[in-house]
Amino acid sequence: MEKEALKKTVPYWKQILFILTAGWVVIWIYRDAYPPIYPIIKEFFGGASDAQIGYISSYYFLGYACMQIPSGILVDKLGRKKILIPGFIIFGFGTLLVTTATTLPVVYLGSVLSGLGCGTYYGVAYSLTNEFVPPKKRSIATAIVNSGTALGCGIGLISSNILVGGRIIPWQAIFLLPMFLIIVMLVIFTKYIRPEEIKERTISKGQSKKVSIKEFFKPQMVAAYILYFSTLYTYYLIDTWLPNFLETERGVPNNFVGIISAMVFFVAIPGALIFSRLADEMPQYKERFIIILELLAATILLFTLSPITEGRQTLLIIGFILYGFFGKLAVEPIIISWLGQFAPRKNIATTYGVFNFFGMTASVLVPTVTGFISDKTGSKVYGFYLAICIILVGTLCFYLINKFFPTENLEKV
Numbered sequence: 001m002e003k004e005a006l007k008k009t010v011p012y013w014k015q016i017l018f019i020l021t022a023g024w025v026v027i028w029i030y031r032d033a034y035p036p037i038y039p040i041i042k043e044f045f046g047g048a049s050d051a052q053i054g055y056i057s058s059y060y061f062l063g064y065a066c067m068q069i070p071s072g073i074l075v076d077k078l079g080r081k082k083i084l085i086p087g088f089i090i091f092g093f094g095t096l097l098v099t100t101a102t103t104l105p106v107v108y109l110g111s112v113l114s115g116l117g118c119g120t121y122y123g124v125a126y127s128l129t130n131e132f133v134p135p136k137k138r139s140i141a142t143a144i145v146n147s148g149t150a151l152g153c154g155i156g157l158i159s160s161n162i163l164v165g166g167r168i169i170p171w172q173a174i175f176l177l178p179m180f181l182i183i184v185m186l187v188i189f190t191k192y193i194r195p196e197e198i199k200e201r202t203i204s205k206g207q208s209k210k211v212s213i214k215e216f217f218k219p220q221m222v223a224a225y226i227l228y229f230s231t232l233y234t235y236y237l238i239d240t241w242l243p244n245f246l247e248t249e250r251g252v253p254n255n256f257v258g259i260i261s262a263m264v265f266f267v268a269i270p271g272a273l274i275f276s277r278l279a280d281e282m283p284q285y286k287e288r289f290i291i292i293l294e295l296l297a298a299t300i301l302l303f304t305l306s307p308i309t310e311g312r313q314t315l316l317i318i319g320f321i322l323y324g325f326f327g328k329l330a331v332e333p334i335i336i337s338w339l340g341q342f343a344p345r346k347n348i349a350t351t352y353g354v355f356n357f358f359g360m361t362a363s364v365l366v367p368t369v370t371g372f373i374s375d376k377t378g379s380k381v382y383g384f385y386l387a388i389c390i391i392l393v394g395t396l397c398f399y400l401i402n403k404f405f406p407t408e409n410l411e412k413v
Contacts, residue, residue, distance in 0.1 A: 013132040021148035028152025030178040036161040054371030060111040061363035067119025072353020087120025092182040123349035142333035143276035154262035161258025223401035228359035230394025234387040235328035236363040268329035293331040
């Protein structure tokens with residue numbers, strides 16, 4: 001009766017927003033429990049190098065990225081529920097391995113499995129919003145769903161920093177929280193994600209012609225893939241290495257590192273909601289919003305890392321928080337909404353799977369690349385400078401491709 005009452009009082013698309021937001025919270029609590037405790041993990045495993053610790057995140061993102069295209073295809077063929085629930089079960093099993101790990105290889109294995117499980121989520125989430133959310137609310141709806149990533153980041157960073165960094169619990173125990181939440185989400189997915197729409201999609205797919213692979217690589221879509229790689233490279237650099245960078249190279253006390261890093265993500269929520277609302281109200285300017293936000297994020301990060309801020313912790317912290325306001329979480333909903341107009345209607349999940357695959361390759365590279373740079377140069381700041389260059393190149397590519405292949409000529413492409 002309670003389920004039926006909810007269906008009658010709350011539109012299904014609003015239920016979806018709540019469920020998908022909660023799903024991202026769980027995924028990101030797991031992801032961001034790691035960065036504040038890298039030094040503790042290094043100590044636990046006998047003084048592992050930065051590169052070896054970077055592999056933990058790289059293996060997770062390798063599994064996540066490898067799952068993007070296959071899971072998108074499977075979602076379009078079999079339906080969302082049949083992919084989402086097994087995916088979260090795999091995620092839970094990988095998390096269980098990490099909680100019992102006594103060697104780094106077991107942590108790596110748990111990370112890969114967790115990444116594979118979480119890799120089913122992206123295509124499901126944004127194909128659901130694309131199908132059920134009214135078109136004029138899609139950017140803001142995507143921003144609301146994405147706010148779950150910021151909330152999860154903050155919870156993961158702060159809880160890990162306080163409980164593990166404060167030596168209250170062993171580092172493996174922090175992952176019991178996402179394990180419990182995974183079980184809760186499996187119950188919610190089972191109860192509230194409708195199976196009916198899968199049947200409708202399957203019937204309509206059977207009546208439609210096969211989609212060519214070229215449909216996923218229109219010039220505008222390629223521009224979005226390049227830009228997303230650039231955006232995520234910087235985002236996951238901050239996500240995986242910022243706490244360690246603040247503590248070891250900028251002298252921020254350990255008990256403040258998690259809170260400051262969490263603020264970068266928390267402040268992204270109002271930024272995402274504001275810019276997504278503006279983009280929905282002025283859809284003809286979405287490309288401009290995207291380019292301006294990318295350039296602002298790169299510029300702020302450059303000035304934040306400038307040697308003139310050395311030792312001036314307040315300016316450093318404000319700079320990173322401003323990056324959060326204008327960065328990935330602010331621009332991503334607009335890119336996702338903008339990309340949707342080019343996607344084949346019957347293959348939305350596959351389109352977003354391809355899109356996220358290219359973006360998430362950055363997340364595979366950045367933890368290990370930055371760890372390698374740190375080991376060789378003695379500083380992670382050069383990893384941040386590399387990320388800024390990547391943002392600028394990606395934004396330039398996005399601008400040039402859309403200049404020569406404008407949206408109004410889409411049918412001719």
